[in-house]
Amino acid sequence: MVKKILSLLFITVLSLGIKSIAQERLxxxxxxxxxxxxxxxxxxxxxxxxxxxxxxxxxxxxxxxxxxxxxxxxxxxxxxxxxxxxxxxxxxxxxxxxxxxxxxxxxxxxxxxxxxxxxxxxxxNDLRAAVYSEEKNYLEEIKENSGRYNIAQFQYNSPYSDFAPSFYKDGLIFSSDRDTGNFARYRHTWNAKDFLDLYKVNADSISTNLVTKLSDNVNTRLHESTSVTTKDGNILYFTRNNFVEGKYKKDEKGVIRLKIFKAELVDGVWTNIEELPFNSDAYSVANPALSPDEKTLYFASDMPGSLGESDLFKTTLNEDGTYGTPVNLGTVINTEARETFPFITSEEVLYFSSDGHPGLGGLDVFATKIAKNRLTGSVVNVGEPVNSQKDDFTFIFNEETKEGYFASNRLEGQGADDIYSFLETIPLILDCNQQVTGTVRDKISNEVLVGATIKVINENNEEILTAITDSEGKYSIMVDCNQGNFVRASMEGYVPSEEYLGKSDGKPRIMDFYLERDKITAGFGDDLAKLLQLSTIYFDFDKYNIRKDSEVEVEKVIAAMEKYPSLRIKVNSHTDSRGKDSYNLWLSQKRAESTVNYMISKGIASDRLEGEGFGETKLVNQCENGVRCSNTEHELNRRSEFIILE
CATH class of the missing domain: 1.25.40.10 (Tetratricopeptide repeat domain)
Structure with missing residues (x-):
């Protein structure tokens, strides 16, 4: 009995071992x-x-x-x-x-x-995490951008995969695996479907017979997909598996990478097909797009320097036929996930697909303004119905007709991927203008500074615009709130002041500046009141106590003396001509002493101050003895001055 039990256990263990080995092999x-x-x-x-x-x-x-x-x-x-x-x-x-x-x-x-x-x-340090934390209300923002397109199924879709439309003359070039007529069919094992080829169609045609495959010079037995042509239709850039001279090449991991190829149309035939020099057997380069002036080529790649699974890059197309060094479009656009399928409109709006930026699911279509080589603007989800819970990609758009196409694998489609046409009914707003207003003042005197310069400088230290303060020291500027800017106020004789203005929702902003003098450019005998642009220190008739409205001005002198500890001044006080000359001399002396005592009470050392009264001996106008003047004219003579001694 024991032997039978042991035998059964042995058989069971052996059986389990065989199953385990079989599973490991699988x-x-x-x-x-x-x-x-x-x-x-x-x-x-x-x-x-x-x-x-x-x-x-x-x-x-x-x-x-x-x-x-x-x-x-x-x-x-x-x-x-x-x-x-x-x-x-x-x-x-x-x-x-x-x-x-x-x-x-x-x-x-x-x-x-x-x-x-x-x-x-x-x-x-993951960009996707940072963006998610900053845009937790992304669904509301997507909802605000939704409802701007009327979409319809492309009439030439098949039960297979149709995507990557690109404008070509009066029609389209697109990619499809619809070729089921070949007896010896090539299938790729990524998704067990046919390899893709490029087709062309007149988008306004009625007959589906006008859908034709591009020549065998372009199409091979592997993949050909995303493409773009020059405006004259004579140059074609397209994506193809690493397939040269009838042979395909694999990288070290055995993967056949993607490359961008160029073809020329000569006598109606695509010829002179060559791969671009920045292609590689070690990484993929795909999905070409041209700038409006056709001097820059945009594409997707996972080449060294990429942030994620695929990034967007650009390169210059030189007049001599050479290409510039590829440049990554940066962290505003690229994330650690997939950024791919770029398209640039005539107004230099970059549309692309991404699953790294907040979206509805899968790949979503996004837009950002790149005019003047700016790659720092906000990235906007174009919303429904272009975007869905599935993959939405290869978006192209004619800004003149407001018509375009994109592809999606949404469930209501006819095939695995389908092309959709659309009409934009409400424009997508990408420009963000923010009004910034403010006043520029002297930090000590609080006087407005007329003619101060306001400059807006972007994060690349490029000057964007300049403004000048008006007669009230005020300015008003309009800045791009899609990017961070520095607003700088400056004026001769003052230390410039600068404040950073980050990306925002465009709400108006008030930015006041208080500039400090870089130094007192004066010497013995100069009037500090003039240097600080002070209002005159006035006294009431027959009074020597400081008026409340003059206390503010004296406080500014005190602030200057606190800032410059070596500064010594003499307070010169004056009266008008009314009254006896001897009395006015006494009254002015009392006014000088009153001003000095006030400043001492506020903490200024007495050895830094002197005071002298001059009575009516230094009138500032014609209101001398016997001359009829108004009260306002007489008041101009009842004053104190602050003369620099050291």
């Missing part, structure tokens, strides 16, 4: 497919292993990614959910982010926000 096979980007067969094998009860964090990660990169967001969401619940200690930041993205595609925005909070907690 996992190894699936991992090999995964490493080759053969996601469709990898999914099938991973699912078989899971059905047999074998599971690990690594398996769930790779299965989730296989679904994700195949745009099967439902399968990805379920797999990532299991990963998060069963292996919480092994979930890296990227899996939280992709899980949140898949939840959005299913319409579960609350769940996505919960996962994004976890994502921000486990990551540092």
């Amino acid at each position: 996992v190894t096979k699936a991992n090999a497919k995964y490493q080759d980007y053969s996601f469709s067969p990898a999914i099938d094998i991973y699912k078989r292993v899971l059905e047999k009860g074998y599971v690990s964090a690594d398996l769930l990660k790779k299965l989730g990614n296989s679904y994700y990169f195949n745009a099967d967001y439902d399968g990805a969401a379920k797999t990532y959910e299991r990963l998060v619940n069963e292996y919480p200690s092994e979930v890296g930041p990227e899996y939280y982010f992709r899980y949140a993205q898949t939840l959005k595609t299913l319409g579960d925005y609350d769940g996505a926000d919960t996962i994004m909070v976890k994502f921000t907690e486990v990551t540092t």
